[in-house]
Amino acid sequence: MVNNMKDIAIRLADIQDAREIAEIEKSCFRVPWTYESLTRDLKENSSARYFVAETDRVVGYMSFWKVVDEGQINNIAVLPDYRNRGIGGRLLDFAIETGNSMGVNSFTLEVRSSNIGAVKLYEKHGFEADGIRRGYYQDNGEDALIMWYK
Numbered sequence: 001m002v003n004n005m006k007d008i009a010i011r012l013a014d015i016q017d018a019r020e021i022a023e024i025e026k027s028c029f030r031v032p033w034t035y036e037s038l039t040r041d042l043k044e045n046s047s048a049r050y051f052v053a054e055t056d057r058v059v060g061y062m063s064f065w066k067v068v069d070e071g072q073i074n075n076i077a078v079l080p081d082y083r084n085r086g087i088g089g090r091l092l093d094f095a096i097e098t099g100n101s102m103g104v105n106s107f108t109l110e111v112r113s114s115n116i117g118a119v120k121l122y123e124k125h126g127f128e129a130d131g132i133r134r135g136y137y138q139d140n141g142e143d144a145l146i147m148w149y150k
């Protein structure tokens, strides 16, 4: 566990961060986004916004796509040693603030129904569950909970 959390900064990410974001994906997800898919999204998708939390290296990230006035959150992840210290919440708040400044008024996401930690994080930051996509996750057929921030 890392104790000194005071020097973690949240900032907009760019293509230079793709390698470290891909490492976080690998450490945190069963079906990670690859370096190639992240690079393509960062380079070619003008509606994509990425955010990183960093000390001397990137320890967490999140991203959303702006679709008209809606933000579709793709992912949020914090390296295991850095969890439960408010970093996920800071990423979420920063992304929402940035989205608001771009005219994004609401955010939506899908989360595995078993991912209690993530659901709690979203609820704490103003998201509410509104609907289920049955069997959404192809790796294990798990349902997705649809959540909204309005």
Ligand SMILES: CC(C)(COP(=O)(O)OP(=O)(O)OC[C@H]1O[C@@H](n2cnc3c(N)ncnc32)[C@H](O)[C@@H]1OP(=O)(O)O)[C@@H](O)C(=O)NCCC(=O)NCCS
Pocket: 028, 029, 075, 076, 077, 078, 079, 082, 083, 084, 085, 086, 087, 088, 089, 090, 110, 111, 112, 115, 116, 117, 118, 120, 121, 122, 124
């Ligand atoms: C979900 C995730 C990003 C949370 O990041 P984090 O930096 O630990 O989040 P925070 O420290 O800001 O947590 C804030 C709140 O989330 C909730 N929370 C986070 N992890 C939790 C857990 N394991 N169990 C229960 N609640 C949890 C709590 O409500 C917590 O508030 P509290 O500290 O007042 O209790 C992180 O656990 C992670 O990377 N998980 C793996 C990837 C993932 O599942 N991403 C979500 C995909 S939809």
